[in-house]
Amino acid sequence: MARTASSAAWSEERSLSRSEQLAAFVENAAWEHISPAAREALKIRVLDSLGCAFGALQGPPVQILRQNIEEFGGAPLCTMIGGGATAPDRAAFHNGALVRYLDFNDSYLARGETCHPSDNLGAILAASEYSLASGRQFLTSLAVAYQVQCRLSDEAPVRGRGFDHTTQGAFAAAAGVAKALELSAPQIANAIGISGTANNALRVARTGELSHWKGLAYPNTAFDALRAAFLAMRGITGPREVFEGNKGWCQTVSGDFQIDWRKENLERVTRTILKKFNAEIHSQSAIEGLIDLMRDGGFSGREVDRIRIDIFDVAHLIIGGGAEGDKTIVRTKEEADHSLQYMVAAAALDGQVMPEQYEPERIAQDDIQSLLRRVTVVPDPGFTRRFPDEHACRITVTLKDGRTFDKDKSDYEGFHTRPMSWAKVEEKFHRLAENAVDVFRREEIVKAVRELDGISVKDLMPLLA
Numbered sequence: 001m002a003r004t005a006s007s008a009a010w011s012e013e014r015s016l017s018r019s020e021q022l023a024a025f026v027e028n029a030a031w032e033h034i035s036p037a038a039r040e041a042l043k044i045r046v047l048d049s050l051g052c053a054f055g056a057l058q059g060p061p062v063q064i065l066r067q068n069i070e071e072f073g074g075a076p077l078c079t080m081i082g083g084g085a086t087a088p089d090r091a092a093f094h095n096g097a098l099v100r101y102l103d104f105n106d107s108y109l110a111r112g113e114t115c116h117p118s119d120n121l122g123a124i125l126a127a128s129e130y131s132l133a134s135g136r137q138f139l140t141s142l143a144v145a146y147q148v149q150c151r152l153s154d155e156a157p158v159r160g161r162g163f164d165h166t167t168q169g170a171f172a173a174a175a176g177v178a179k180a181l182e183l184s185a186p187q188i189a190n191a192i193g194i195s196g197t198a199n200n201a202l203r204v205a206r207t208g209e210l211s212h213w214k215g216l217a218y219p220n221t222a223f224d225a226l227r228a229a230f231l232a233m234r235g236i237t238g239p240r241e242v243f244e245g246n247k248g249w250c251q252t253v254s255g256d257f258q259i260d261w262r263k264e265n266l267e268r269v270t271r272t273i274l275k276k277f278n279a280e281i282h283s284q285s286a287i288e289g290l291i292d293l294m295r296d297g298g299f300s301g302r303e304v305d306r307i308r309i310d311i312f313d314v315a316h317l318i319i320g321g322g323a324e325g326d327k328t329i330v331r332t333k334e335e336a337d338h339s340l341q342y343m344v345a346a347a348a349l350d351g352q353v354m355p356e357q358y359e360p361e362r363i364a365q366d367d368i369q370s371l372l373r374r375v376t377v378v379p380d381p382g383f384t385r386r387f388p389d390e391h392a393c394r395i396t397v398t399l400k401d402g403r404t405f406d407k408d409k410s411d412y413e414g415f416h417t418r419p420m421s422w423a424k425v426e427e428k429f430h431r432l433a434e435n436a437v438d439v440f441r442r443e444e445i446v447k448a449v450r451e452l453d454g455i456s457v458k459d460l461m462p463l464l465a
Contacts, residue, residue: 018243019196022148023188025261026175029144031136031453034266039453040422041269042139042146045106047449048274048425049118050081050464052105053098055355055432057082061212062097069094078126079461082436088126092177092226096122096219102355103215103337104432107281108150108272109388112157114281114314115165116218117272120145120173123222127180127229128457135452135460138180143266145176150268156254162203163253166221170199173225181229193238194228195221200253207324210334274414274425277353279343282315285391285409286340287347293397294348297405301348302367306374308396309340312387313379319343320377328373333358345371348397355432391415422450 016024034042056062069080074087081095096119099105105118124145128138149172158167174195178188199221205213232238243249250256277287286309294300311320319340321327327339336342336358345368346357356362383392396406414420420428426446433442445463448455 017189017240017245019192019240020185020189021261022171022175022192023178023185025264026144026148026179026188027183027185029140029179029266031140034140034143038143038267038269039139041272042142043449043452044420044422044425045118045269045272045274046121046139046142046452047422047429047446049099049105049121050445050449051425051429051432052100052102052118053081053095054429054436055104056098056101057436059098059101061216062094062101065094065097065216078129079465081464083465085465088130089223089226089230091129092123092126093219093223094122095125096120096222097216098122100215100219102278102432103280104275104278104355106272106274108146108153108268109281109314109391110150110153110157111388113153113159113165113168114318115149115153115168117146117149117172117269119166119169119218120149120176120222122219123173123226124176124180125457125461127177127226129461131181133180133457135455135457137182138457139452140266141176141180143269144179145172146269146272147264147266148172148175150271151259151264155259156250156257158254159203161253161255164201164203164205164217166199166201166218167253169218169221170195170225173222174228177222177226177229178232181233183229183233187229187232189240190232190236190238191225191229193240193242194231194236195225195238196242196249197239198228199224200249206318206338209325210332210338212334214334214338271416273416274420276412276414276420277343277347278337278355278357279353280319280338280340282311282319282391283340283343284414285412286311286315286393286395287343287353288412289393289395289407289409290344290347290397291351293395293405293407294351297397299397299399299403299405301345301350301371303399303401304348304371304374304397305400306376306398307344307348307371308376308378308398309344309393310378310380310383310396311340311393312383312391313381314384314387315340315393316377316379320379322379327377330363330369330372332363333360336363339372340377341372341375342368344375386410390417
């Protein structure tokens, strides 16, 4: 991809805006800058995301997206996971929606923000396929998106101001796809300016009565980010002072913040966390703790009278019935996977929380609807102080015969203090993809992801179709 100007010459002309400083970081990022641990973490997250994608192929919103694509068309330049080809931006939306729909993909916890950095994978995969990128280029671009999204979540949280975490994602996705397209620093800055100006989403997507848009908001942002990068590639300019300008992002969305991109690395992926259960990220330690209690105590969910979860404040806020709506009203998958009461009740009665716990028939059954109303969620200041370095909670179960069991947790399998191994993620991939892909093709995909730094993206994509 031809570059219009070097960042060195560019920086001599004038002082750089914040978007230009970020663009210089993106342009300079290289595979050689990524540690062996981060390289392994990237591959694990690619495999985890692909498992989530195959497991979501029959999801109703994804089926609707596919119908849209089939009706309206698009130059068949990029592969859709599950079969077919379309324009890069539409492939980005479709594949991103697949990764996101189950709500089983990775997360990053900052004190004031939670995001899902693998939401960037669909768009970066499409950009990489379009540009004939190597596996190393793809992984480097993904590392860039992870770094940008996580660091903005650290330093510029927007949840408390009423904006969705996809707002930071507009910058992360644009940075990642611009890297995959090998844009110059000025072009990258334009892509960042366009995407960051145009995609400031409202938090209402995740509060109150939840809709399909909860799972489609980020794929839509990534779709727009890829279009922004293509426009920048062809010469469209964006607001240079998108961050610090008059009525810019800092003034209207995030408040002021500082990140010195010259000092940033590509290691933040190692602090992202994977989900052991198909449940919102803040529920993971509580679910694992409850299942441990049942096993150690030798009782079943049918014997449970009530459950109390003492937990850090963000979990209470988002999934426990705090400021974002009553979580005992559960009618749909979207409401169920963001209700700690429902997810804990499912774990007690079914011994697991996987996609089948979100089937409409399961959600509607009396046993789970009754038990979820006997789950109490209480914010604990001590656990809050330990967040996000720990994932702390206390589970207290009272049985119908009066016996009580309790357990304290500080993490779960998949948290950065107890990372999920390649073998466990491979097991998760096979479980999620088994109804969509035969075992021989699944083994080929696992092998390709394991060797992704030695193959091209074009080698991977036929396996996903």
